[in-house]
Amino acid sequence: MAGEKEKVVAAAGGCCLRPFSCEQGLLSRPDGSAAFLQGDTSVLAGLYGPAEVKGSKELPDRAVLEVLLRPKVGLPGVIERSREQLLRQTCEAVVLGVLHPRTAITLVLQVLSDAGSLLSCCINAACMGLLDAGLPLSSLFCGVTCALDPNGAIILDPTTRQEQEARAILTFAIDSPERKVLMTTTKGSCSVEEGPCFPP
Amino acid sequence: MATAFKMVEPLEYYRRFLKENCRPDGRELGEFRATTVNIGSITTADGSALVKLGNTTVVCGVKAELAAPAVDSANKGYIVPNVELPSLCSTKFRSGPPGEEAQAASQFIADVIENSQIIAKEDLCIANGKLAWVLYCDIICLDYDGNILDASAFALLAALKNVQLPSVTINEETGLSEVNLKQKNPLVIRKHPVATSFAIFDDTLLIVDPTAEEEDLASGTVTVVTDEEGRLCSVHKPGGSPLTGDKLQDCITRAITRHKEVKKLIDKVIKSIKPK
Amino acid sequence: MAAAEACVGQVVLPGDVLLLPAHPDEDGERLRLGGGAAPRGRLLCGPGLRRCAAGLLVTKCGLLRHRQTGGGAAAGGAYWVDSQQKRYVPVKGDHVIGVVTAKAGDVFKLDVGGSEQASLSYLAFEGATKRNRPNVQVGDLIYGQFLVANKDMEPEMVCIDSSGRSNGMGIIGQDGFLIKVSLGLIRKLLAPKSEIIQELSQLYPFELVLGMNGRIWVKAKTVQQTLIIVNILEACEYMTAEQRKQALAKFSGN
Numbered sequence: 169m170a171g172e173k174e175k176v177v178a179a180a181g182g183c184c185l186r187p188f189s190c191e192q193g194l195l196s197r198p199d200g201s202a203a204f205l206q207g208d209t210s211v212l213a214g215l216y217g218p219a220e221v222k223g224s225k226e227l228p229d230r231a232v233l234e235v236l237l238r239p240k241v242g243l244p245g246v247i248e249r250s251r252e253q254l255l256r257q258t259c260e261a262v263v264l265g266v267l268h269p270r271t272a273i274t275l276v277l278q279v280l281s282d283a284g285s286l287l288s289c290c291i292n293a294a295c296m297g298l299l300d301a302g303l304p305l306s307s308l309f310c311g312v313t314c315a316l317d318p319n320g321a322i323i324l325d326p327t328t329r330q331e332q333e334a335r336a337i338l339t340f341a342i343d344s345p346e347r348k349v350l351m352t353t354t355k356g357s358c359s360v361e362e363g364p365c366f367p368p
Numbered sequence: 369m370a371t372a373f374k375m376v377e378p379l380e381y382y383r384r385f386l387k388e389n390c391r392p393d394g395r396e397l398g399e400f401r402a403t404t405v406n407i408g409s410i411t412t413a414d415g416s417a418l419v420k421l422g423n424t425t426v427v428c429g430v431k432a433e434l435a436a437p438a439v440d441s442a443n444k445g446y447i448v449p450n451v452e453l454p455s456l457c458s459t460k461f462r463s464g465p466p467g468e469e470a471q472a473a474s475q476f477i478a479d480v481i482e483n484s485q486i487i488a489k490e491d492l493c494i495a496n497g498k499l500a501w502v503l504y505c506d507i508i509c510l511d512y513d514g515n516i517l518d519a520s521a522f523a524l525l526a527a528l529k530n531v532q533l534p535s536v537t538i539n540e541e542t543g544l545s546e547v548n549l550k551q552k553n554p555l556v557i558r559k560h561p562v563a564t565s566f567a568i569f570d571d572t573l574l575i576v577d578p579t580a581e582e583e584d585l586a587s588g589t590v591t592v593v594t595d596e597e598g599r600l601c602s603v604h605k606p607g608g609s610p611l612t613g614d615k616l617q618d619c620i621t622r623a624i625t626r627h628k629e630v631k632k633l634i635d636k637v638i639k640s641i642k643p644k
Numbered sequence: 645m646a647a648a649e650a651c652v653g654q655v656v657l658p659g660d661v662l663l664l665p666a667h668p669d670e671d672g673e674r675l676r677l678g679g680g681a682a683p684r685g686r687l688l689c690g691p692g693l694r695r696c697a698a699g700l701l702v703t704k705c706g707l708l709r710h711r712q713t714g715g716g717a718a719a720g721g722a723y724w725v726d727s728q729q730k731r732y733v734p735v736k737g738d739h740v741i742g743v744v745t746a747k748a749g750d751v752f753k754l755d756v757g758g759s760e761q762a763s764l765s766y767l768a769f770e771g772a773t774k775r776n777r778p779n780v781q782v783g784d785l786i787y788g789q790f791l792v793a794n795k796d797m798e799p800e801m802v803c804i805d806s807s808g809r810s811n812g813m814g815i816i817g818q819d820g821f822l823i824k825v826s827l828g829l830i831r832k833l834l835a836p837k838s839e840i841i842q843e844l845s846q847l848y849p850f851e852l853v854l855g856m857n858g859r860i861w862v863k864a865k866t867v868q869q870t871l872i873i874v875n876i877l878e879a880c881e882y883m884t885a886e887q888r889k890q891a892l893a894k895f896s897g898n
Contacts, residue, residue, distance in 0.1 A: 220760065246474055246478075247475060249472060307659030349605065349613065349616060350610045354602050
C-alpha cells in the first residue's frame with residue numbers, strides 16, 4: 169500500500185478529470201500521511217491518532233476529531249476555518265470514533281499548490297490519509313468539484329481559470345458504498361434543474 | 369417519568385416522537401417555529417432587524433461608512449458581514465475570539481451575499497475609484513436555540529431592506545464629498561435569498577428548523593438557500609450522515625415553499641411600517 | 645457485495661460489505677469479538693471487521709484473511725483484515741515493550757505508544773512482594789503483557805503470567821537498541837517461523853525482543869553488530885524477500 173501510485177484519466181459522460189495521483193505513507197513521523205494531486209493542485213495530509221487528548225476537549229463516548237488546514241502562504245483565516253469545519257464533519261461521519269473514546273485524532277492538511285478544485289483535493293487527501301493511518305472507517309469518500317460555465321455546460325475538476333469564469337461552482341463529497349452525498353457546498357447560483365448535477 | 373426518560377435516553381425519546389410524525393414541541397417534521405421579525409429595532413444603525421425563530425433570537429445592524437474602493441475593483445463598494453455568537457447566547461460558547469461555529473457562520477453569510485448577489489456591489493459606488501460605501505453587517509445572536517444560519521440570513525435580508533443611505537455628492541471644485549443627511553435613499557435589493565435548514569435524524573429522517581437540542585442529537589444538517597426565482601444560491605451540507613440525491617431534492621422543494629412564506633412575512637412587515 | 649469466502653486473500657476497502665456464509669441455524673447469529681477460543685462452527689470477527697445488518701462491514705484497508713477454528717463447520721472460523729498501521733491500540737494479551745515514564749505510588753506509568761499510558765503494579769513482577777520491590781527506574785524498558793485493555797479503561801500491564809512466572813517478561817537489560825517499526829512488520833516478524841528472523845539468526849548471535857506495539861529491542865556482541873541488525877530490520881519494511889536475501893548475503897560473506 170505504501171508508496172502506491174496510480175494515474176487515471178477518467179472520462180465520465182464527456183467530462184474529463186485532470187490527471188490525478190496519490191502517494192501514501194510518505195511522511196515518517198505521522199501515523200498516516202498522503203499527498204493528493206489533481207492536475208497542478210496538490211495537498212499533503214498528515215494524521216495523528218488515536219492519540220492522547222490535549223486540553224479539555226476530551227469526549228467520554230467517542231474520539232475528538234480535529235482538522236487543521238494550512239494555506240500555502242500566511243496564516244489560516246475565516247475561509248480556512250469554515251473549510252476545516254466542512255472537512256471535520258465529513259470525516260466525523262465516516263470515522264468510527266466510538267471505537268476509540270477519550271482519544272484525539274488530528275488531521276493536518278497542508279496546501280502545496282492551488283490550481284483550482286482545492287476543496288475537493290483536500291477531501292481526497294483527507295480520505296487517503298485516514299486510510300493510511302488505518303483508522304476504522306465505515307466507508308470511503310471522495311471529493312469532486314463541478315463548475316457550470318456561462319453556457320450551462322458542466323466542467324468537472326475545474327482549473328483556477330475555469331473557476332473564475334464559471335457561473336457556479338459546486339463541491340461534493342460522496343461516500344463509497346451507496347454514492348450518497350456526505351457534504352455539499354456551493355458558490356454562485358444556479359437553477360434547481362442545473363443543481364442536480366447532484367450525483368448520479 | 370417523561371423527563372427522566374428524556375434525560376437518560378434523549379435520542380430514543382426523540383425517536384418515539386418522530387415515529388408519530390411529530391416533535392416534542394408539538395411541531396410536525398416539516399413545520400417551522402413561529403417566526404417574527406422586527407425591522408428598524410436599532411435606531412442608531414443605518415438599518416437593522418431583529419428576527420426570532422421560536423427562542424432563537426438574532427439581531428442584525430448595518431452600519432454604512434465611506435471609504436475608497438479597492439484599486440482592482442474601482443466601481444465596487446464593500447459588504448462586510450460578521451456573525452457573533454457571544455457567551456451570553458448559550459453555554460456552548462465562551463467569551464474571547466470567535467470560535468469555529470461563529471467563523472463558519474460568518475463565512476456562510478458572506479457566501480450567501482456573494483452567491484445570491486443580494487446587492488450589486490456596483491450600486492454602493494459613489495464616485496468611480498474615489499468613494500464607495502462600506503456596509504458593515506453585524507449579526508449578533510442573543511438567544512441560541514438552534515438554526516442560527518436561517519435566522520442570521522433572514523435578519524441580514526430584513527436589515528438590508530431597512531437601510532437608508534444619505535445621498536453623497538462630490539463637490540467638483542474642492543473635490544470633497546458632501547453628505548446630505550436630509551435626503552435618504554433605500555438600498556436596491558436585487559435578490560431575496562432565504563435559508564432553510566434541516567437536521568438529519570438516523571440517516572434518513574429530515575426535520576425542518578431544528579432547535580439546539582435537535583441539532584445536538586442529529587447526525588447532520590443541510591442548509592438550502594434559494595431566491596425568489598427559485599434559483600439555488602447555496603446548498604450547504606457540512607458533512608454529517610450521507611443523503612441520497614432524492615432527499616436533497618426534497619430539501620430544495622421545501623426550501624422554495626419556505627421562501628414564499630418568508631417573503632410574504634417580510635413584505636407585510638415592511639408595508640406596516642411604511643405609512644409613518 | 646461479495647461472499648466473505650470469495651474475498652479471502654484479496655484487498656478489501658472500508659465500506660465493503662461481505663456476505664456471510666449460510667449459518668447452521670442452531671448457532672444463531674451470535675458473534676464473538678477478538679481472541680479467545682471459539683466454539684465449533686462459530687464465526688469470529690477479527691480486527692478491521694464489524695458486524696452489520698447485511699453481513700460483515702470492512703473498516704480497514706488490507707488483505708482479508710480467514711482461519712478455520714478447531715476444524716469446525718464450514719460456516720465457522722475467524723475472519724480479519726491484515727492491515728498496515730503505525731499507531732498501536734492496546735489489545736488484551738498482547739506482549740509489548742513499554743518505557744517507564746513515571747513512578748506514582750505503587751504503580752509505574754509506561755508509554756506503550758497507545759493513546760493513554762499503561763499502568764504496571766510493582767507487585768506484578770516475578771517474586772515481588774511488598775518488601776522486595778523490583779528495581780525499576782524512570783526510562784527503563786519493560787517487556788510485559790496487557791492484563792486489561794479496552795477502549796473505556798486505562799490499560800494495565802503485568803510482567804508475570806497466570807501462574808506467577810516471569811516467562812521472559814520483566815525489565816529489559818542495559819545497553820541494546822530500541823527501534824520503532826510499523827505494526828505490519830512486527831506481525832510479519834512474529835509469525836511462526838518468520839523468514840526474516842531465521843535469515844538474520846544465521847549472521848551472528850544476538851538478542852531480540854519484539855513488542856506488538858511496533859517496538860523492537862536488539863542487542864548483539866558489539867555496538868556495530870547491533871546497528872547492522874537494526875538497519876536491516878528497519879529496511880525490511882520496504883524490501884522484497886529477494887532484495888533482503890541479497891543484502892544479507894553481503895554481510896555473511898564478510
